[in-house]
Amino acid sequence: MNLEEIQALSVSHLISIADLCLEDVQKIYTVAEYLKANRATAPKGLADKRLAMMFEKESLRTRVTFDVGMQDLGGSAVYLDYQEVRLGARESIKDVSRNMSRWMHGIVARTYRHRTVQDLAKHSEIPVVNGLTDYLHPCQGLTDFFTLTEVLGSVKGRRFAYVGDGNNTCHSLIHAAALQGCHISVASPEGYEPNSRVVNQAMRMAQESGSEIRIMDNPREAVAGADCVYTDVWASMGQEDETEERAEIFSPYRVDAALMSKAANEAIFLHCLPAHRGAEVTSEVIDSPYSKVYQNAENRLHIQKAILYLLMRD
Ligand code: CP
Ligand code: NVA
Secondary structure: OOHHHOOOOOOOOEOOHHHOOHHHHHHHHHHHHHHHHOOOOOOOOOOOOEEEEEEOOOOOHHHHHHHHHHHHOOOEEEEEEHHHHOEOOOEOHHHHHHHHHHHOOEEEEEOOOHHHHHHHHHOOOOOEEEOOOOOOOHHHHHHHHHHHHHHHOOOOOOEEEEEOOOOHHHHHHHHHHHHHOOEEEEEOOOOOOOOHHHHHHHHHHHHHHOOOEEEEOOHHHHHOOOOEEEEOOOOOOOOHHHHHHHHHHHHHHOEOHHHHOOOOOOOEEEEOOOOOEOOOEOHHHHOOOOEOHHHHHHHHHHHHHHHHHHHHOO
């Protein structure tokens, strides 16, 4: 395959899956599939390109895979943590963005406020990729559905169940499902449902794709017949002081073998990681043969390389 022949994405930045069209997702998956199969021999499509990685929060997978991804593609990355940049505090987001545009070829940002990533993109002359905000985690959602496509062949018309907090990861999964015609059921405790803006956006996307989007509070109902069961931490980064309170509220939402038995026969389990064994998922489930969490973690690398390549190449 000649990567150069793949047309550009319809966007200049990757902030939300809701900004993408189905063809964009297909392009990302085609490039990721090729880069995965040809890791050692693929052309260095981003030779001499420089990526700034600005992280206000902790990370293992996102940080390592973007850095290694740049190296694989012949470029390099510079990591800046919160203390160094203090986006919007030491200097305005606009000025950070304008400076970066003079030195670098792309930015990945992991921030608390979603607005910070949007503002970086607004003032940037180089592509900005959302590496997670309190609202969305698009690189994760794209990867999860890539893994699902590898396992199932196609996600259209299949059933996806998300059990737990209606958080950033959940929001990007709802977008990904709605864009690709996958049915999604989300079970969350009252008061922890996904944001209604995301659900309404997804309902509009679903009119074209045929997805069914259901929000409920009963985990068994959400999981019934599902091809994939997904969960994430009960307290996200920035919510550490709510950990105890949430542990009690969310305990009926733990994904265990009994809950998995309600899913389809060949159902898989996914989690974005990091996971808390014994909290949102039992060891029995996450360490089972039907758990694809490490295949999914590997795919973060391939998907992000595809995103970087499609946004940053000449
Ligand atoms: N899933 C994920 O984004 O992992 P990190 O927080 O370790 O980057
Ligand atoms: N919802 C989690 C995802 C971590 C990858 C968080 O924001 O902490």
